[in-house]
Amino acid sequence: MTETVPVTVGALDVPGARLHYEVRGSGPLVVLVAAPMDARSFAPLADLLAGEYTVLTTDPRGIFRSRVDDRDADATVELRADDLARLIAHLELGPAAVLGSSGGAVSALGLAQFHPGAAHTVIAHEPPLDELVEDRDELRARTADMIATYRSGDPKGAFRQFLAIANIELPDEVFEMMTGGERDPQSVADEAFQYEHMLLPTVGFVPDVDALREGKVRIVVGIGEQSAGQLCDRTSRALAARLGIAPTMFPGDHIGFADDPAAFAARLRAVLAGS
Structure with missing residues (x-):
């Protein structure tokens, strides 16, 4: 029987959001962040790391339990980076090591760029930085068409376009399981916020590579070993090339931290030990 790891739950008021x-x-602070995925996706990994680290997870603004004052306002990278900086300052345990995955990796890069004192290490795991690749x-155009499909009332079609853009293949039964049936209102609201107010600011973000390369924050670009050929494999390699560093391979694919948290934790510990 797995021992339950105690969890302290809190809420922090920040400009425009809670x-x-x-x-x-307990121990050195490690932050695990995604976008649009919420804190639940990191819970198994956080449990595994809690014996050595203080582990902070959060729902990004506008998603699930993190409420925003204006649901018509974009969750920009700058705002999400500021949120992370305020959470780290609130815990008074910084500077932190930050693992961001997918959109959370872009948030983490924003933290390193705009709030370099908040982190000593940022591990950007598969950031979808579309503007860094040649077919930007x-x-x-494809992203705009996908959002138009969503706004037309076809979320299933929009998700199919999302997978095609990302070059991620799902078995038909998995796709139907993820998109079929009746969904709860919170999931629908989170999906709407992602398509309407989080996706474009994320994929359109262009990091200041010079600032990241010359700054004091150690930047690691992570890629899943099973992500070859996917869009985030390409964007991550483009970022690593601009930074002049080799990418660091992690187990699994784009969501390896959720699919096999034990293997991912072992790799993450090794990377953190190299800080």
Whole structure:
């Protein structure tokens, strides 16, 4: 029987939002963040790390338990980076090591760029930085078409386009399981906020590579070993090339931290030990 890891749950008021966060363990601070995925996606990994680290997880603004004052306002990278900086300052345990995955990796890069004193290490796991790859114009057009499909009332079609853009293949039964049936209102609201107010600011973000390369924050670009050929494999390699560093491979694919948290935790510990 697995021992339950105690979790301290809190909320922090920040400009325009009230952020839900969870804290486990003790020791040096490690922050795990995604976007649009919420803190639940990191819970198994956080439990595994809590014996050695204080682990902070959070719902990004506008998603699930992190409420925003204006649901018509964009959750920009700058705002999400500021949210992370305020959470770290609130815990008074910084500077932190920050693992961001997918949109959360872009948030973490924003933290390193705009609030370099908040983190000593940022591990950007598969950031979808579309503007860094050569087919950026095509990606912009396809993304705009996907959002138009969503706004037309076809979320299933929009998700199919999302997977095609990301070059991620799902078995038909998995796709139907993820998109079929009746969904709860919160999931629908989170999906709407992602398509309407989080996706474009994320994929359109262009990091200041010079500032990241010359700054004091250690930047690691992570890629899943099973992500070869996917869009985030390409964007991550483009970022690593601009930074002049080799990418660091992690187990699994784009959501390896959720699919096999034990293997991912082992790799993450090794990376953190190299700080």
